[in-house]
Amino acid sequence: MPYITFLFPGQGSQKIGMGKDFFENSSLAKELFEAASDRLKIDFTKLLFEENDRINETAYTQPAIMLVSLTALKLFQSHSNITPQYALGHSLGEFGAVASVGALGSIDAIELVHYRGKFMSEAAKDANGGMMVVMGLSDEEVEQICAKARDEGKKVWPANYNSDGQIVVAGLKADLMSLEGVFKDAGAKRALLLNMSVASHCPLMEPARKPLQEYLEQFLQDSFAAPVISNVTAAPYKTKNEAIELLSRQLVEPVHYKQSIQNIENETDIFIEFGEGNVLKGLNRRITKKPTICISNMKSLEDALEVINK
Known part of the structure; x- marks a missing residue:
């Protein structure tokens, strides 16, 4: 068996x-x-x-x-x-x-x-949260971008380690959207806000x-x-x-x-x-x-x- x-x-x-x-x-x-x-x-x-x-x-x-x-x-x-x-x-x-x-x-x-x-x-309800899928970057690259954003007062965190080159990030929607260009400048093939109203797996x-x-x-x-x-x-x-x-x-x-x-x-x-x-x-x-x-x-x-x- x-x-x-x-x-x-x-x-x-x-x-x-x-x-x-x-x-x-x-x-x-x-x-x-x-x-x-x-x-x-x-x-x-x-x-x-x-x-x-x-x-x-x-x-x-x-x-x-x-x-x-x-x-x-x-x-x-x-x-x-x-x-x-x-x-x-x-x-x-x-x-x-x-x-x-x-x-x-x-x-x-x-x-x-x-x-x-x-x-x-x-x-x-207390936060306009959301989630964003990031494709094409390493775990470390996404973690570093999120950490730098938090140092700047933004609320964003890696939330789902799905596979190599696919991570979902959670946080405030406005903060996530502000990082879309940052992820793409770092080489991400895609940084897409998901149709979700809940920022799961984060503080x-x-x-x-x-x-x-x-x-x-x-x-x-x-x-x-x-x-x-x-x-x-x-x-x-x-x-x-x-x-x-x-x-x-x-x-x-x-x-x-x-x-x-x-x-x-x-x-x-x-x-x-x-x-x-x-x-x-x-x-x-x-x-x-x-x-x-x-x-x-x-x-x-x-x-x-x-x-x-x-």
Whole structure:
């Protein structure tokens, strides 16, 4: 049996129609959708399958993505009893990783990230924050430009280390826009402001930390079937206390996705991404030669099971 690492995508992978194939072809998926809708008092079939604006609001985006990812996971687990070597996620996805190893119930995870989204939105009200993707510069070059800008009184920080030559920077929108030319003068192929109203993974999210910790204490269980790789440290953890600290620190510190994959690729034969978009599969192509399979509908589930059971 190959060594498998479970992956869970974060915000930005959402789209109308995601999860519909699961819902229409699986009673297990329908049960999960209904249970999540009942618990959160949100009609997830309307949120996910009908045109609406709420799908891009953080408090709704996060549980929507989590529901689809955990539906894919549950369907996979209904056909396979594999315990992963590791589990990890990108930002929001780390909560899916924790759920996948048994330390967080599925519906609890969906409710928890709904609160996380609310806390992040509330923190964002006090600052006109945003995020910018920078392509074509080294980590060190982006870090130096951000540090110099902070010395000048600007509020900008590296937020997502996605792959070599791709970093997302977070901070005040005006400060980010003022750096667009600076990044390009330094040789960036692209410096593009993303369509986001929340400056994730930087100190602007500090007001969200304490309320999130309280809910983590309430929802998390001290029962990890496998280690989870922390976005903050790019190292494994396996206890409730570590999870409370690291999942709350994740709000205000950068996501070390690239480093996380690099740290475990020698102990992994196959990565399986659960959820919409192939986002992490795309990043992994630039980080590792190990294959990544994405489960986003019934056909891709069948394909993944065939690969695993070879």
